[in-house]
Amino acid sequence: MRAITGIFILFAVALSVRAETGHELWLRKHKADPVKIIASGDSATLQIALHELQQGWQGKAGASVVLTVKPDESIRGDGYKLTTSGVQAKTELGILYGVYDLLRRQQTLQPIQEEVSNPSYERRVLNHWDNLDGSVERGYAGHSIFWRSGTDPLAVTEKDKALWREYARANASIGINGTVLNNVNASPQMLSSEYLSRVKAIADVMRPYGIRVYLSVKFSSPSLLGGLKTSDPLDSQVIQWWKNKVKEIYGLIPDFGGFLVKANSEGQPGPQDYGRTHAHGANMMADVLKPHGGIVMWRAFVYSPGDKDRAAQAYAEFMPLDGQFRDNVIIQVKNGPIDFQPREPFSPLFGGMKKTSVMPELQITQEYLGHSIQLVFLAPMWEECLQSDTYQEGPGSTVARATDGRLFQQKYTAIAGVANIGLDANWCGHHFAQANWYAFGRLAWDNGLTGDRIADEWIRLTFSPNPSEQPNALKTGDWLETFLTPVKDMMLQSREAAVNYMMPLGLHHIFAGGHHYGPGPWYAPKGMRPDWTPPYYHQADASGIGFDRTRGGSNAESQYHEPLASQFNDPATCPEIYLLWFHHLPWTYKMKSGRTLWDELCCHYEKGVLQVRRFQKIWDKVEPYVDAQRFAEVQSKLRRHYRDAQIWKDACLLYFQQFSRLPIPYDIERPVNDLEDLMKIDLKWSHHN
Numbered sequence: 001m002r003a004i005t006g007i008f009i010l011f012a013v014a015l016s017v018r019a020e021t022g023h024e025l026w027l028r029k030h031k032a033d034p035v036k037i038i039a040s041g042d043s044a045t046l047q048i049a050l051h052e053l054q055q056g057w058q059g060k061a062g063a064s065v066v067l068t069v070k071p072d073e074s075i076r077g078d079g080y081k082l083t084t085s086g087v088q089a090k091t092e093l094g095i096l097y098g099v100y101d102l103l104r105r106q107q108t109l110q111p112i113q114e115e116v117s118n119p120s121y122e123r124r125v126l127n128h129w130d131n132l133d134g135s136v137e138r139g140y141a142g143h144s145i146f147w148r149s150g151t152d153p154l155a156v157t158e159k160d161k162a163l164w165r166e167y168a169r170a171n172a173s174i175g176i177n178g179t180v181l182n183n184v185n186a187s188p189q190m191l192s193s194e195y196l197s198r199v200k201a202i203a204d205v206m207r208p209y210g211i212r213v214y215l216s217v218k219f220s221s222p223s224l225l226g227g228l229k230t231s232d233p234l235d236s237q238v239i240q241w242w243k244n245k246v247k248e249i250y251g252l253i254p255d256f257g258g259f260l261v262k263a264n265s266e267g268q269p270g271p272q273d274y275g276r277t278h279a280h281g282a283n284m285m286a287d288v289l290k291p292h293g294g295i296v297m298w299r300a301f302v303y304s305p306g307d308k309d310r311a312a313q314a315y316a317e318f319m320p321l322d323g324q325f326r327d328n329v330i331i332q333v334k335n336g337p338i339d340f341q342p343r344e345p346f347s348p349l350f351g352g353m354k355k356t357s358v359m360p361e362l363q364i365t366q367e368y369l370g371h372s373i374q375l376v377f378l379a380p381m382w383e384e385c386l387q388s389d390t391y392q393e394g395p396g397s398t399v400a401r402a403t404d405g406r407l408f409q410q411k412y413t414a415i416a417g418v419a420n421i422g423l424d425a426n427w428c429g430h431h432f433a434q435a436n437w438y439a440f441g442r443l444a445w446d447n448g449l450t451g452d453r454i455a456d457e458w459i460r461l462t463f464s465p466n467p468s469e470q471p472n473a474l475k476t477g478d479w480l481e482t483f484l485t486p487v488k489d490m491m492l493q494s495r496e497a498a499v500n501y502m503m504p505l506g507l508h509h510i511f512a513g514g515h516h517y518g519p520g521p522w523y524a525p526k527g528m529r530p531d532w533t534p535p536y537y538h539q540a541d542a543s544g545i546g547f548d549r550t551r552g553g554s555n556a557e558s559q560y561h562e563p564l565a566s567q568f569n570d571p572a573t574c575p576e577i578y579l580l581w582f583h584h585l586p587w588t589y590k591m592k593s594g595r596t597l598w599d600e601l602c603c604h605y606e607k608g609v610l611q612v613r614r615f616q617k618i619w620d621k622v623e624p625y626v627d628a629q630r631f632a633e634v635q636s637k638l639r640r641h642y643r644d645a646q647i648w649k650d651a652c653l654l655y656f657q658q659f660s661r662l663p664i665p666y667d668i669e670r671p672v673n674d675l676e677d678l679m680k681i682d683l684k685w686s687h688h689n
């Protein structure tokens with residue numbers, strides 16, 4: 001009898017959870033109570049704010065909300081103030097942001113009190129690596145929402161516009177106010193008049209939501225698209241070509257944001273092809289954009305093969321140019337000195353460049369963190385970077401403060417995130433990857449937020465039971481204890497888990513070539529650039545493992561301000577999370593735990609796999625609280641996640657063991673795959689991804 005009742009209850013709970021595809025993101029529809037709105041003005045942006053309140057009001061039924069646009073000393077930019085009667089802001093966009101905050105607080109049961117909220121960065125921008133044929137570089141969620149191939153690829157349909165509107169709304173709801181529509185490896189066609197007409201259509205949809213569009217441009221566009229003999233930034237015809245092009249763009253899109261440029265990087269053309277510097281190139285574009293109010297986001301992701309340590313190259317190339325850039329140029333710097341690895345120390349350009357605006361570039365798409373297969377919540381990684389102390393202006397000179405205008409004068413402040421969005425029904429490929437989009441927006445708005453707080457909010461918004469179906473779920477504590485707490489715990493551990501089973505203790509870039517998903521510490525095809533092969537990074541040999549970036553090695557540590565440089569330089573004081581980033585150490589090196597380096601590595605790989613194993617249990621246990629579709633999809637992804645974590649562990653331990661010649665400690669689970677087989681599945685990995 002008891003069993004039957006149990007089944008019945010489960011069934012009843014399951015019935016009350018409606019099927020969801022995940023398309024609604026963190027903006028799921030809930031039954032709203034009536035609300036009276038008092039607002040002056042009826043601009044498109046205010047209309048959206050009104051509509052959102054009517055659709056989503058969860059406060060007192062029949063309450064009045066006053067939306068007031070008026071200056072206030074405490075409000076900056078598109079910031080806002082929540083008051084007891086409603087929302088006050090300097091701009092209508094500020095009102096919209098305030099309304100989203102109000103609704104979010106209602107839905108997550110956070111207190112609503114008088115409070116000012118100002119954005120940390122003025123420009124909060126997604127970077128889409130979308131190609132004009134609809135493919136997405138490092139995209140794992142289907143094709144581009146902006147571009148497609150096939151017949152009549154440039155036709156703008158109602159369906160396109162509806163999707164772009166949903167996208168704009170989702171972004172506005174978390175404070176994102178800009179989007180770069182195409183890949184940094186840009187096609188010159190992007191600037192052709194045909195494509196610009198589609199950009200205009202996109203911009204028209206985005207505008208009421210406060211989202212400006214930007215474009216990635218190819219530096220050699222004047223030659224490739226304009227037919228000029230050169231694209232030399234100091235050539236008058238080239239400058240005139242850019243002037244005309246920019247005028248054409250602003251004629252179509254008066255609030256166009258500006259350009260994003262990847263130049264002299266990974267084979268892309270740039271000013272150095274004409275004997276000019278990055279400053280010459282960036283400033284030429286900045287001068288052309290300035291009269292229209294546009295900016296240039298110029299990327300510092302540069303490195304070339306040769307003797308110089310890749311990790312030290314961007315700093316070496318850009319530091320001498322500090323102070324030479326126009327005030328509407330922002331140097332876009334990846335969080336770490338190499339390339340969006342599972343863990344890197346922060347780039348020394350943060351805080352290093354003091355006379356130039358610098359903006360962090362984060363990668364939301366999980367190129368190096370499990371694509372859309374693995375559940376990896378990235379906010380803790382970004383928090384780690386933003387809160388890192390650069391010491392450039394004394395203790396407390398965090399990356400956050402060095403980039404948001406608090407430490408240095410910057411005319412513009414900005415932050416970028418490489419988007420993980422595609423045509424998949426749930427936008428991001430993995431339901432939990434939506435949390436990374438969400439987290440980027442929230443951190444761009446407030447770079448002091450913690451991963452914990454963001455995960456908490458996101459889970460409540462994305463998975464909370466519908467109040468009309470289970471009115472007290474959020475209040476009774478049961479849902480909080482049995483769903484929110486374990487799921488949040490899983491999210492907060494997930495990035496460290498990935499570091500553990502992929503690249504613990506400062507290891508980096510040991511992926512199989514090309515797809516960057518599976519392990520490939522052995523990957524070094526004959527004739528390939530050494531800096532594109534993992535042995536360049538791990539340096540494993542009989543004497544030990546790790547990249548020597550100390551004073552006796554590449555000396556990259558010297559790019560950090562004291563006391564960091566000395567701290568990193570000495571293995572005894574170097575944080576162990578960065579140990580093999582800065583040091584090549586013997587396999588028997590004694591770690592703080594008392595274990596040898598080899599044993600410690602084994603423990604980390606083991607731990608990572610066990611963590612994912614635990615995530616599976618956590619998820620299975622919350623089944624009664626999740627709609628069937630999202631539950632099953634996440635469950636299936638976690639199975640693959642676990643299998644692949646196991647492969648990472650086996651591949652790395654068996655491969656490195658060839659050099660260490662030491663046994664895997666006997667309290668550690670034995671590998672279950674053979675190295676020989678793992679080294680052959682490379683193709684299969686790429687096929688899968």
Ligand code: BDP
Pocket residue numbers: 137138184185262266301339340367
């Ligand atoms: C690397 C990606 C490559 C990008 C490059 C970039 O593998 O696809 O084009 O970064 O940021 O991580 O330019």
